[in-house]
Amino acid sequence: MNNGQKINKVSIIVSRGSLEGVYPGLIMANGARMEGIDANLFFTFFGLHAIVKNKMNHIKIATVGNPALCVPTPMGAGMPTWMGAIPGMSWIATAMMKKEMEKIDIPPVGEFIEMIHDAGARIYACKATVDMFKLTPRDFCPQMDNVLTVGEFYEMSAGAQIIFT
Amino acid sequence: MTQKQLNGVTIDVNDEGYMTNHAQWNRDVAAALAKEEGVELTEGHWKVLDFIDKDFAEKGVVPGMRRMNKVGGIPTKDLYSLFPDGPIKKAAKIAGYPKPVSCV
Secondary structure (H helix, E strand, C coil), X not given: CCCCCCCCEEEEEECCCCHHHHHHHHHHHHHHHHCCCEEEEEECHHHHHHHECCCHHHCCCXXXXXXXXXXXXXXXXXXXXXXXXXXXXXXXXXXXXXXXXXXXCCCXXXXXXXXXXXXXXXXXXXXXXXXXXXXXXXXXXXXXXXXXXXXXXXXXXXXXXXXXX | CEEEEECCEEEEECCCCCXXXXXXXXXXXXXXXXXXXXXXXXXXHHHHXXXXXXXXXXXXXXXXXXXXXXCCCCCHHHHHHHXXXXXXXXXXXXXXXXXXXXXX
């Protein structure tokens, strides 16, 4: 614990590429900036989809292997897990969730990344993943500030709380 | 609840300094509250404060960042440069409204 001191800086790692994997990190980064807290976002593995131009606006809810999925609303009856594999399930769940998010002013991923970047947060891509996925700078949205090694990530996280999502 | 003296007027505030009676708010109070936050109000600030005022009357809540962008036409960058270190909270406080409750 930091004895009740204010948090001054956070480094948030986004490691998953599903809708429910990406949004918590984005909301926390944006929320940090809104509180005057410095924020770095580090995208790794499939989380990288959130900053890849032709992937970022096609991020979907994982319906397979998600026992918490309910129908017809998020707090409705539990859905048998095998149904998550029915073609189109992910698309339907995502469309429904996006509609609810829009109602409470949570922007689509592309717009959210732009908002967070405009708010002064820095956006980084993980070098190991960039190499593994064979990505080039052109593949990324313009808000991506830099590709960092793990070592560089720790360096720029000096004094920060590191949050892994 | 406590009371606070600002430029000779008394305002009711909660323990975080947000006004609890909007009827006591006026432009001079806003300027004095802004000064406490280290902000000198300009035309740009007033555009934000006026939008919060208008939107609160309509919706009953302080608008979040995205509503400021989309409906108010105020870019995120401007909000952060006008009200550094927590733009919506700061602007809501100066506008005489409660602490914002939105996460985005």
